[in-house]
Amino acid sequence: MTAHPDSAVEIAAGFPDPVLDSQAAFRAILDAMAHPGRIATVGMQLSPPAPLAPASLACVLSLCDHETPLWLDDAASSLAASFRFHCGAPLVGAPDRAAFALCCGPLPALAGFGQGTAEYPEHSTTVICQVSALGDGVPMTLRGPGIDGGQQLSVAGLPDDFSAQWAANGALFPQGVDVILTQGQRLVALPRSVKIEPEVGTCMSQ
Amino acid sequence: MNAPTSAKSLAMPAETKSAETKPAEAKPRQEAGYNYAYLDEQTKRSIRRALLKAVAIPGYQVPFGSREMPMPYGWGTGGVQVTASVLGPDDTLKVIDQGADDTTNAVSIRRFFAKTAGVKTTTRTEEASVIQTRHRIPETPLKAGQIVVFQVPIPEPLRWLEASEAETRKMHALEEYGVMHVKLYEDVARFGRISVAYDYPVKVDGRYIMRPSPIPKFDNPKLDRSPALMLFGAGREQRIYAVPPYTEVRSLDFEDHPFEVESWPRCCALCGAKDSFLDEIIVDDQGGRQFVCSDTDYCEARRAAGHRGPA
Amino acid sequence: MYVAVKGGEQAIDNAHRLLAEERRGNPEQQEISVAQISGQLALAVDRVMAEGSLYDRELAALAIKQARGDMIEAIFLLRAYRTTLPRFGYSEPLRSDRMQVRRRVSATFKDLPGGQLLGPTFDYTHRLLDMTLLDDGEPSAQPAAERVGESSDGPLPRVVDLLNDEGLIETETPADERDVGDLTRESLTFPAGRDLRLQNLARADEGFLLGLGYSTQRGYGNNHPFAGEIRMGEVAVEFVPEELGFPIEIGEITVTECQMINQFQGSEQAPPQFTRGYGLVFGQSERKAMSMALVDRALRASELGEEAENPAQDEEFVLYHSDNVQATGFVEHLKLPHYVDFQSELTVLRRLRADFETASGPVPEAAE
Numbered sequence: 001m002t003a004h005p006d007s008a009v010e011i012a013a014g015f016p017d018p019v020l021d022s023q024a025a026f027r028a029i030l031d032a033m034a035h036p037g038r039i040a041t042v043g044m045q046l047s048p049p050a051p052l053a054p055a056s057l058a059c060v061l062s063l064c065d066h067e068t069p070l071w072l073d074d075a076a077s078s079l080a081a082s083f084r085f086h087c088g089a090p091l092v093g094a095p096d097r098a099a100f101a102l103c104c105g106p107l108p109a110l111a112g113f114g115q116g117t118a119e120y121p122e123h124s125t126t127v128i129c130q131v132s133a134l135g136d137g138v139p140m141t142l143r144g145p146g147i148d149g150g151q152q153l154s155v156a157g158l159p160d161d162f163s164a165q166w167a168a169n170g171a172l173f174p175q176g177v178d179v180i181l182t183q184g185q186r187l188v189a190l191p192r193s194v195k196i197e198p199e200v201g202t203c204m205s206q
Numbered sequence: 207m208n209a210p211t212s213a214k215s216l217a218m219p220a221e222t223k224s225a226e227t228k229p230a231e232a233k234p235r236q237e238a239g240y241n242y243a244y245l246d247e248q249t250k251r252s253i254r255r256a257l258l259k260a261v262a263i264p265g266y267q268v269p270f271g272s273r274e275m276p277m278p279y280g281w282g283t284g285g286v287q288v289t290a291s292v293l294g295p296d297d298t299l300k301v302i303d304q305g306a307d308d309t310t311n312a313v314s315i316r317r318f319f320a321k322t323a324g325v326k327t328t329t330r331t332e333e334a335s336v337i338q339t340r341h342r343i344p345e346t347p348l349k350a351g352q353i354v355v356f357q358v359p360i361p362e363p364l365r366w367l368e369a370s371e372a373e374t375r376k377m378h379a380l381e382e383y384g385v386m387h388v389k390l391y392e393d394v395a396r397f398g399r400i401s402v403a404y405d406y407p408v409k410v411d412g413r414y415i416m417r418p419s420p421i422p423k424f425d426n427p428k429l430d431r432s433p434a435l436m437l438f439g440a441g442r443e444q445r446i447y448a449v450p451p452y453t454e455v456r457s458l459d460f461e462d463h464p465f466e467v468e469s470w471p472r473c474c475a476l477c478g479a480k481d482s483f484l485d486e487i488i489v490d491d492q493g494g495r496q497f498v499c500s501d502t503d504y505c506e507a508r509r510a511a512g513h514r515g516p517a
Numbered sequence: 518m519y520v521a522v523k524g525g526e527q528a529i530d531n532a533h534r535l536l537a538e539e540r541r542g543n544p545e546q547q548e549i550s551v552a553q554i555s556g557q558l559a560l561a562v563d564r565v566m567a568e569g570s571l572y573d574r575e576l577a578a579l580a581i582k583q584a585r586g587d588m589i590e591a592i593f594l595l596r597a598y599r600t601t602l603p604r605f606g607y608s609e610p611l612r613s614d615r616m617q618v619r620r621r622v623s624a625t626f627k628d629l630p631g632g633q634l635l636g637p638t639f640d641y642t643h644r645l646l647d648m649t650l651l652d653d654g655e656p657s658a659q660p661a662a663e664r665v666g667e668s669s670d671g672p673l674p675r676v677v678d679l680l681n682d683e684g685l686i687e688t689e690t691p692a693d694e695r696d697v698g699d700l701t702r703e704s705l706t707f708p709a710g711r712d713l714r715l716q717n718l719a720r721a722d723e724g725f726l727l728g729l730g731y732s733t734q735r736g737y738g739n740n741h742p743f744a745g746e747i748r749m750g751e752v753a754v755e756f757v758p759e760e761l762g763f764p765i766e767i768g769e770i771t772v773t774e775c776q777m778i779n780q781f782q783g784s785e786q787a788p789p790q791f792t793r794g795y796g797l798v799f800g801q802s803e804r805k806a807m808s809m810a811l812v813d814r815a816l817r818a819s820e821l822g823e824e825a826e827n828p829a830q831d832e833e834f835v836l837y838h839s840d841n842v843q844a845t846g847f848v849e850h851l852k853l854p855h856y857v858d859f860q861s862e863l864t865v866l867r868r869l870r871a872d873f874e875t876a877s878g879p880v881p882e883a884a885e
Binding site: 238240241244246249269270271272273274275276278279281283304305308309310311312313316317340341342359369370371397398399401402403404416419420421422424430442444445447468470477483484485486500 | 528845864872
């Protein structure tokens with residue numbers, strides 16, 4: 001950690017190698033986005049201050065800069081100075097104006113984020129959301145582009161009505177948000193194109 | 207987005223790496239002074255963001271702030287920018303033009319990345335993690351984990367039917383694709399079959415109509431549910447689009463005039479392959495012809511395995 | 518027997534060696550220096566800086582030398598270099614009203630404060646080849662140009678500002694600085710604002726703009742232009758470093774500015790008044806500045822409630838086709854191999870021909 005020149009606020013250390021670590025983090029995210037529900041790992045050494053997960057920091061560092069308005073939830077707001085220092089990303093108060101949103105606390109309503117327009121559906125928010133577990137928790141099956149048949153995924157820490165919210169998000173396609181779930185050094189992408197089927201019962205596995 | 211009014215970039219550590227290497231005098235930097243994979247980090251980030259959106263919205267053309275590259279527009283600047291944004295030191299790169307690794311432009315692009323990204327290169331399809339291509343998809347089936355980067359001259363499938371970008375954007379938004387079907391049907395009416403030979407329009411995941419870049423329609427079926435990730439870059443037209451793995455890519459057709467691919471009455475003169483796209487070679491001034499594989503790696507591998515053609 | 522073509526690497530290396538030889542030309546002749554190009558082919562350097570979007574005389578001259586005088590190639594070299602430069606920020610808007618003017622003409626007023634200033638112009642030269650320049654020596658002795666009136670003593674008022682006092686010309690409200698776009702960083706979208714249009718035109722191919730501007734004069738979107746003022750000279754470039762918070766001058770550049778005054782009938786909301794077309798180019802290039810002003814005005818057709826039916830008024834047409842680096846790339850890429858696409862076409866055409874011949878007569882389904 002280094003001291004921020006302007007204040008006593010602690011600044012999270014960035015990538016040890018900004019160029020190659022950005023590339024490696026991006027490839028993990030791209031791989032995740034191309035294979036929804038599959039868990040990817042960011043390998044580089046990052047030790048961000050609580051509550052930030054290394055995978056969340058890797059997403060922000062590799063994707064955000066002065067061109068991407070960033071929204072932070074209350075739990076993440078202590079990191080504002082770090083992100084301003086590393087990315088120069090303008091912080092916005094309104095989630096629907098954000099290119100990226102970082103949620104270290106409970107995931108707010110997806111409908112509150114930028115949804116894009118019919119002509120420019122990419123003008124929507126990419127929501128980076130920290131969860132308490134990936135590969136454990138509520139099981140679901142994902143289907144859609146990037147998935148050969150169905151992809152199993154279990155997540156703990158999403159809102160109870162997440163499936164319903166996701167279905168509503170999917171109904172907006174091609175508009176809608178994309179979500180990156182993070183936990184520790186791991187991440188999972190849920191592009192807007194993916195459909196989530198809640199697992200009916202858990203005794204079906206062989 | 208708008209141009210920032212302050213010198214914010216001064217405070218961006220990721221940028222200093224390239225900035226520091228700039229000599230005080232305004233002299234072109236040595237190659238050694240360029241950033242990894244040539245592009246600066248800010249440009250890579252903007253392209254990476256566009257790529258993620260492209261993957262999330264299969265077949266949709268995401269506008270991006272294409273940069274001037276040190277090779278001309280039309281030589282693959284879109285593909286090169288996509289590759290430069292994706293490539294890392296662990297990658298193995300294959301570059302083909304017209305299916306061949308040894309065409310001059312493929313050689314030139316491969317050299318560019320060997321020099322600027324220090325990346326391993328290969329001509330073997332199965333060894334490559336990233337394949338940049340112009341006009342072909344390799345014959346060797348692609349594998350999960352591979353990334354294919356297509357060089358795209360004109361990304362808009364509706365462009366020949368509607369010149370205005372504002373209009374075509376609306377047509378995509380409203381999924382108003384009637385004109386495309388009318389155009390293909392006019393072909394059927396005039397010629398008895400669809401006459402589109404390459405750049406044959408496809409529908410991706412049942413939503414967006416997409417140009418597969420000018421690959422021959424022979425290669426269209428390779429796009430459908432491919433385990434590889436397909437990325438498309440159009441530099442001059444400033445568009446990026448993608449087909450994620452295992453995504454349905456359907457070539458447009460009619461029930462009574464189904465999509466069909468080219469076939470040749472003969473096999474490759476060198477390796478005897480009957481299943482590959484053949485280049486026609488004029489071998490003498492009496493108009494003698496031979497047909498050989500356009501995919502040079504595929505042809506060489508077959509010959510190494512003992513296959514022989516009639517030549 | 519046919520053997521697959523090999524040797525791409527070797528061929529490229531050979532081509533580069535031949536190119537280097539051709540560039541050097543006859544080795545008996547002295548090599549031309551970048552300083553000579555910069556000093557004696559100054560207008561070529563200006564054009565490369567303008568369309569290369571980078572104000573650096575030395576590098577532009579180098580590009581011309583390296584490109585063997587091929588201007589678009591030189592522009593391309595400069596553009597490709599420009600892309601790699603880190604950005605430290607954006608300058609303050611140039612104050613052309615504070616220009617140290619070396620040339621200033623107005624076609625609308627016989628005399629005006631500051632007067633007409635002819636400056637270095639070809640306008641009244643008789644286009645007779647000067648055979649004295651054939652010798653490597655100096656041209657026949659001419660008295661040194663009078664230094665008097667070489668440049669303005671101070672800032673000269675702009676003609677349009679004088680008209681503005683009377684309210685006879687539309688007022689231009691500066692865009693909020695934050696809203697100025699940059700098409701070298703982001704993809705063009707339509708409708709494009711005037712900021713992006715002007716940026717595009719400033720980088721546009723001189724010949725393309727000249728042709729389009731000319732077309733407006735010949736009836737393809739006429740807007741009754743008068744050259745209100747053309748001025749050329751030096752303007753200061755100012756920058757506000759974040760740590761200082763006030764502007765400092767970081768240098769001086771030569772620009773040519775053209776303010777076209779155009780007719781406008783007025784509307785229910787606006788009284789009849791003149792409208793403007795604007796051109797600004799690096800270096801000295803009146804042809805480009807004037808063409809730019811004509812096309813800028815033509816592109817404002819929709820905004821001003823005029824019919825926009827002509828090429829110069831079609832925003833997408835003009836902005837998408839004005840860039841010579843893009844245009845030359847796409848036109849010239851046709852020389853790259855297209856064996857595969859052509860083979861596909863051949864295959865389809867042969868099938869269509871076979872269908873036609875077996876049908877013996879007109880294609881059956883087409884007759885319906």
